[in-house]
Amino acid sequence: DAKTTQPPSMDCAEGRAANLPCNHSTISGNEYVYWYRQIHSQGPQYIIHGLKNNETNEMASLIITEDRKSSTLILPHATLRDTAVYYCIVRVAAVGHDMRFGAGTRLTVKP
Amino acid sequence: GAVVSQHPSRVICKSGTSVKIECRSLDFQATTMFWYRQFPKQSLMLMATSNEGSKATYEQGVEKDKFLINHASLTLSTLTVTSAHPEDSSFYICSARDRTSEKLFFGSGTQLSVL
Numbered sequence: 001d002a003k004t005t006q007p008p009s010m011d012c013a014e015g016r017a018a019n020l021p022c023n024h025s026t027i028s029g030n031e032y033v034y035w036y037r038q039i040h041s042q043g044p045q046y047i048i049h050g051l052k053n054n055e056t057n058e059m060a061s062l063i064i065t066e067d068r069k070s071s072t073l074i075l076p077h078a079t080l081r082d083t084a085v086y087y088c089i090v091r092v093a094a095v096g097h098d099m100r101f102g103a104g105t106r107l108t109v110k111p
Numbered sequence: 112g113a114v115v116s117q118h119p120s121r122v123i124c125k126s127g128t129s130v131k132i133e134c135r136s137l138d139f140q141a142t143t144m145f146w147y148r149q150f151p152k153q154s155l156m157l158m159a160t161s162n163e164g165s166k167a168t169y170e171q172g173v174e175k176d177k178f179l180i181n182h183a184s185l186t187l188s189t190l191t192v193t194s195a196h197p198e199d200s201s202f203y204i205c206s207a208r209d210r211t212s213e214k215l216f217f218g219s220g221t222q223l224s225v226l
Contacts, residue, residue: 041222044155
């Protein structure tokens, strides 16, 4: 699976959009981009995933660049409860079905 | 949504004893479950992949005789930490793959403290 690079930490003001970047320059054509988050002392929570098109759900939007070498997770109106570690994971969907987590980005939403 | 129940949520045990952690898929069948370990301020590390009815596959560096995994049914996998030592103290998390939707769902984790 392709390696991902994320900033170790970010801050965001409550009510503002949080834009979390992820670099995956070695991504292969059949690899998906997944985003999970982990709130302190809880299990990871699935947020969104995509292959090449931008995706949106009730939690977030995922913007994938045309060359697929990077992506951005957008939380449109961050709340204090969005404070968590956010993990960007690239993997082939049909292989292994395991998620291998990197260091992630610790997002702190401030009032 | 689908729920993965992990029990206990927190356990304290004496050094040398064994501890069993259960991971149940409550409203779906899971042919595959995964076990992770997470030390403080670190990321989740995959320990093993558990397939129903067969032996678990362990990641490099994980002792299979110390971390016994049993996946006897489509809704239950157990992780037994045998002869636990203080260095085994960690947050253990399981995930389960829905055999129908192929989506992954995570449990809420078990905090193990070995005294």
